[in-house]
Amino acid sequence: MTAAGLIIGAPRSGSGKTTITLGLQRALARRGLTVRGLKCGPDYIDPAFHAAATGAPSANLDSYAMPPGLLARIAGEAAAQADLVIAEGSMGLFDAVPGPAGRTGAGADIAAMTGWPVILVIDVSGAAQSAAAVALGCQAYDPRIRIAGVILNKVASARHERLVRQGMERIGLPVLGALPREASLILPERHLGLVQAGETADLHARLDGLADAVAAAIDLDAVLAAAATSQPTAAEGGDATPALPAPGRRVAIARDAAFSFIYPHVEAGWRAAGAELISFSPLADEAPPDTCDACWLPGGYPELHAGRIAGAGRFLDGLRRFAEARPVHGECGGYMVLGASLIDADGATHAMAGLLSVETSFAKRKMNLGYRRAVLEAGGPLGPAGATLTGHEFHYASIVTQGEDPPFATVTDPHGSAPAPAGSRRGLVTGSFFHAIATAEPV
Template identity: 60%
Template sequence: MTARGIIVGAPRSGSGKTSVTIGLLRALKRRGFSVRGAKSGPDYIDPAFHEAATGLPGVNLDSWAMPPALLDGLVAGATIGADIVVIESAMGLFDGIVSPDGRSGSAADLARRFGLPVLLVLDVSGQSQTAAAVAKGFAVYDPGVRIAGVVLNRVGSERHRRLAGAAIEAIGLPVVGCVMRDPSMTLPERHLGLVQASEHADLDAHIDGLADVMERSLDIDAVAGMAEAVDAIATEENPPVSRSLSTGSEERKGRSYQSTVALPPPGQRIALAKDAAFTFLYPHLIAAWRAAGAEIVAFSPLADEAPDDGCDVCWLPGGYPELHAGKLAAAANFREGMGRFAAQKPVHGECGGFMVLGEALEDADGVTHRMLGLLGHSTSFARRKMNLGYRQATLLADCPIGQEGDVVRGHEFHYASLTDAGQDASLAEIADGQGVALGAFGGRRGLVSGTFFHAIAGAT
């Protein structure tokens, strides 16, 4: 049976769509559906909440950073073993970069490409009938994007519900739910978004609470009925990324991932830093590496573990090293093991991993901690400056994310500032999402490379 899909969208960030999505995912699971969550755009935190709610791995779907063939493979893979796929929009439904070819990075691109209806979450606090004007605008703004129904969120009273709901239904849009104001539904946040799922106290109970609210507030059966067959095509060259591929538990049937649609594995055995300080690695990359036959060997720097000397490459992903800088600085075995590994084999760090590869990291309290010193830069979280946006990198040398001359698309999102650039050679020439040059970026020394940029896919 073909899986069905629906997109949960909103006019802006902060409308409550994440809480609605997580509660809806669990509520659908309670009804016996096999349901999978996905996140539009480059947000690397929300997919873990989707997985916690459903028991199936989440995935990012980014129409700007991912080639169309990769998107098709990821969406086709998301349908494997699922009855319903729920895609949570990033920011506002139509928000993205200016792009004439359906590659803006918005959830609206996914609605068009895969023929998916949209469930619109409207925060109606501070308005009533005016919500109908907002809904009307969404309904007519883009003929290729269909609003199937509306959820009223943060409703203050029964009268408030009647006024807003009746006005919206009068323009021909069904209202399938009304969520009252409830501060307990709010998920805790940190500077890069939600506090990670792995850090959330009693996460399963919180998700059950959200599901209870959605079951009281939404017509779950009506929402399930709005979902439509997902129009996604996967080929032998661009195979689906399924749950089994992301766990490596099923035969791959002879199919392999091509460098044209995903980053090839940087080695046969990949030492991957994984703990509370190193958490941000896109699920589709792990799935693609495993599907290509690579083995992931996790280690914990916070537990003072070193990378396995039998691995071919070491990868330090992003995360929150600034929250654990003192413990990382004191991890002597980690430091010695990284130095030993880097003398013989490639090491790459992204964002938080890049910070740890440098000489020093100043935490939010202004305390400076010694880092690995495998690259010469120093960073500060005390001198905060938000850096956010799509990035396109042309590599200046071979490294674990590609070969010299390769173009890789990804995303930059951090508050740390570079206080000392050091003397290392640059890793890449960087442009923003619209091709505006931003100059040289990152660092490389010997077999060590790093950058604030999170790689998502090759730019093909």
């Protein structure tokens, strides 16, 4: 099958894209369609919700961090395995970083690449006909894309809805549905976004509630009619090279409530390259399996489980033994656990693995957010010295003491920042707050 696709976008963050995307995915899957979700931009959490809503895998599409061949492969694979692809945008539809045309990280780039129409979600609270001016601006801003219709969110009353619809009629943009302001449509959040799908209580009941609300308020047949098949360049071919080199043939991956941030396309690429991925749980005091030849500690929420990790003797001792002869890499939260200590939100200090000298704190919070290009300072599981990776940072933890270890990489951002050392390395152990998305193309 070759799916038609849609992108759910918005003029700004906080408009309701995620809840409406999930409601549409679930409602249409309940009709018997094979629905696949995708997420524009760097986001670990939303794809897991898409997978729960549809019963099928989800992945990311990132026009800044991913080379075109990887983007084509991910979009094409999703379209080939579904009746409908519903992709969720990131932030505002045109929000981007400096970069070549089509390579800026904007959701509009993905719409242009795939040819999938955009359904615009507009939070109309505090506006009536003026919402149409916003929609008209989105229509005119980027000639590469097509906006197929709008969904009105947070409608206050029937009168309010009539006034907003009058404005949309004036500009000729179809209104596909209107949802009232309803607190039950809100999913629980924490400091890095939504509480993870696996930790959300009554997740499937919540998703069914979203689907019921969407089915009652949105014309699902009109949504299906708005979808379009992918452009051939996005649905065919694509680069078969893994996004990142596999760190080993058998890779131990920490996976539980404290360690969960690993991109689906990265794992899929490793498997396609012949690697076997073996999960273990530090929170269950499990050590990395001795049968593996590399260990990967993803990001996640170790700061919420610092005491439990500090008391997981089998995990910490096993990790130290593993690192004596085999590579270990930690991203973000994994980096914090590889360090000497972690200070939690209450100011309590917890001893970590001590494989790197960095000391981190969640008590001293500062948001670090944005794309990065990282040039590796030494060879390791992610490539040889001098290899360049694209990725991002998103964390609130801060470094209290960097320690004496040399840096893992030198990083820059898309806004012209000066190259800066990042992360740590010692022996076969490496780590940083940088989340790798793909190997960068030669400049």
